[in-house]
Amino acid sequence: MELRKQEAQNISPDVPNEWFVPKVRNKEEAEAVVRPSLSYWQDSWHRLLKNKLAMAGLIFLILLALLAIFGPIFSTHSVETQKLAEQNLPPSSKYWFGTDDLGRDVFIRTCYGARISLFVGLMAALIDFIIGVVYGGLSGYKGGRTDNLMMRIIEILYGLPYLLVVILVMVVIGPGLTTIILALSITGWVGMARIVRGQVLQIKNYEFVLASKTFGTKTARIIRKNLLPNTMGPIIVQMTLTIPSAIFAEAFLSFIGLGIQAPHASWGVMANDGLSTILSGYWWRLFFPTMFISLTMFAFNVLGDGLQDALDPKLRR
Amino acid sequence: MKAYFFKRIIAMIITLWLIITGTFFLMHSVPGSPFNEERTTNEAIQKNLESYYQLDKPLIVQYGNYLKALVKLDLGPSIKKSSQTVNDMLGRGFPVSFELGMYTLIVALISGLILGVVAALRHNGIIDYLAMSIAVLGISIPNFVMATVLIQQLAVNLPIFPVATWSSPKHMVLPILALATGPMAIIARLTRTSMLEVLTQDYIKTAKAKGLSPVKIVFKHALRNALLPVVTVLGSLAASILTGTFVIEKIFAIPGMGKYFVDSINNRDYPVIMGTTVFYSAILIFMLLLVDIAYGVLDPRIKLHKKEAK
Numbered sequence: 001m002e003l004r005k006q007e008a009q010n011i012s013p014d015v016p017n018e019w020f021v022p023k024v025r026n027k028e029e030a031e032a033v034v035r036p037s038l039s040y041w042q043d044s045w046h047r048l049l050k051n052k053l054a055m056a057g058l059i060f061l062i063l064l065a066l067l068a069i070f071g072p073i074f075s076t077h078s079v080e081t082q083k084l085a086e087q088n089l090p091p092s093s094k095y096w097f098g099t100d101d102l103g104r105d106v107f108i109r110t111c112y113g114a115r116i117s118l119f120v121g122l123m124a125a126l127i128d129f130i131i132g133v134v135y136g137g138l139s140g141y142k143g144g145r146t147d148n149l150m151m152r153i154i155e156i157l158y159g160l161p162y163l164l165v166v167i168l169v170m171v172v173i174g175p176g177l178t179t180i181i182l183a184l185s186i187t188g189w190v191g192m193a194r195i196v197r198g199q200v201l202q203i204k205n206y207e208f209v210l211a212s213k214t215f216g217t218k219t220a221r222i223i224r225k226n227l228l229p230n231t232m233g234p235i236i237v238q239m240t241l242t243i244p245s246a247i248f249a250e251a252f253l254s255f256i257g258l259g260i261q262a263p264h265a266s267w268g269v270m271a272n273d274g275l276s277t278i279l280s281g282y283w284w285r286l287f288f289p290t291m292f293i294s295l296t297m298f299a300f301n302v303l304g305d306g307l308q309d310a311l312d313p314k315l316r317r
Numbered sequence: 318m319k320a321y322f323f324k325r326i327i328a329m330i331i332t333l334w335l336i337i338t339g340t341f342f343l344m345h346s347v348p349g350s351p352f353n354e355e356r357t358t359n360e361a362i363q364k365n366l367e368s369y370y371q372l373d374k375p376l377i378v379q380y381g382n383y384l385k386a387l388v389k390l391d392l393g394p395s396i397k398k399s400s401q402t403v404n405d406m407l408g409r410g411f412p413v414s415f416e417l418g419m420y421t422l423i424v425a426l427i428s429g430l431i432l433g434v435v436a437a438l439r440h441n442g443i444i445d446y447l448a449m450s451i452a453v454l455g456i457s458i459p460n461f462v463m464a465t466v467l468i469q470q471l472a473v474n475l476p477i478f479p480v481a482t483w484s485s486p487k488h489m490v491l492p493i494l495a496l497a498t499g500p501m502a503i504i505a506r507l508t509r510t511s512m513l514e515v516l517t518q519d520y521i522k523t524a525k526a527k528g529l530s531p532v533k534i535v536f537k538h539a540l541r542n543a544l545l546p547v548v549t550v551l552g553s554l555a556a557s558i559l560t561g562t563f564v565i566e567k568i569f570a571i572p573g574m575g576k577y578f579v580d581s582i583n584n585r586d587y588p589v590i591m592g593t594t595v596f597y598s599a600i601l602i603f604m605l606l607l608v609d610i611a612y613g614v615l616d617p618r619i620k621l622h623k624k625e626a627k
Binding site for chain 1: 328331332335336340343344346347453454456457458459461462465466469556559560563564567568579582583585590594597598601
């Protein structure tokens, strides 16, 4: 024993002997939790923070929202002011994104376009969420004949071509912001309802729901307190992916002349105007609105992908 | 199998009938007659016009007549282009749109599959990231934006391709590219995920252990199973390509069905809008059925005639 210690000291004189004292196992210490336990949401948030692309998307969207809200304040130009002397000016320090054929400032119009796009996207997602959760939750929870009937209805709606229905509604009610949101919501909630139903079907058989039932909890409360919180992950992912498709639909409709009408600025309207002058070389009129449409959809898509990975690590690949 | 088809076809007819009915009453709920908008015509002429287009009869009779004509595949006359019927327009426009749609689907499928398979085989490598970046970009860039970018770069800046009409293969390149990027991206992403899943399966290990060549493993064993999720989205992809043709045909001035449809919307030519909608819906519903059948052929484990697993 004595000899071995000596040896150890000889080999590395820097290492003090105390380091080699065996640690006494303490039962309480062994049981103690060292790190604070993370809730599902905190855990997901940490995973999302590590996803650089998704974070870039999130930051871009925050900046875009700020631009949409505050952008027009910082500019001295207004959306509808027409300066016929300053037609089709290229980007400069006075007009950051140039001007269009009526001498309107493209930057301000892009900011207003952001307002419309974000508003349409968020409203469509919100309406889809409300209808989809109620419908899907009820269908999945009730099961049996109710579920069967409700699913048949969904199947029929699912077979309808989405944009075609939207176009028809727009033709009948007439173009405008409210009609776009209304038209998008008519068939848009179906996807959400399907996801919620699938989740509820799975979760409703878990023990904690059974426990709730044996206590005599009412259906509405079970759906609200037990089922919904546990389906939130896929619901949020679906919402982030609904927003870009709504933004696309608005731009598409405005582009073919069925959406937002002339004096108002929307990215689709601006892109359509810009396209007609492409041969004249006024690239900025087409470039800025189309770039913003693409970047916004890109940001929502990568954020949605990131959320999917973060909220459902089992699916991660 | 037969019973399943029977059920599916009944469901198809019901869906189609709902679409027809919905469209019919929606179109007729628009206030005003299509004739009293622009020019003030003589009252007698207006009466004659209305009786020619049967607009003077009660709505339910008009509806009955429309259904009767539909059974004979007659979609009625156009209101704004008085010498033409909707059938004429569809007959002229459909072959062009069909060609555009089919080429697009083929280009999207081939390029999407290649991109997805390569990305999966080089999982987490540079090629994987590159392919997936292309895919997310493809999903994010709307087809009409893609079209404008392509026109700007490959027709205006570098005049390689002509922009308008549909007369030679060279004219088809840009519209097909613009329309195919979105579906290609979706296919690439799906193929990658399902390939990654399939490649970890035991039978792939077995195939490797047997010493099969990598090419054979990928194409014969992995890809066939990885294709299933891709097949399921083909129906909705066809729908998005179809609606994409509206705007692409408008931008490139291609004389297809989509152009007639957009024109009829702008002219408020209701019979054309209705006829085109019904026609589009019929194609789409038929596509969904085809996809289901393809699914059954690719995966014998799915038995069509059995009740769906819940």
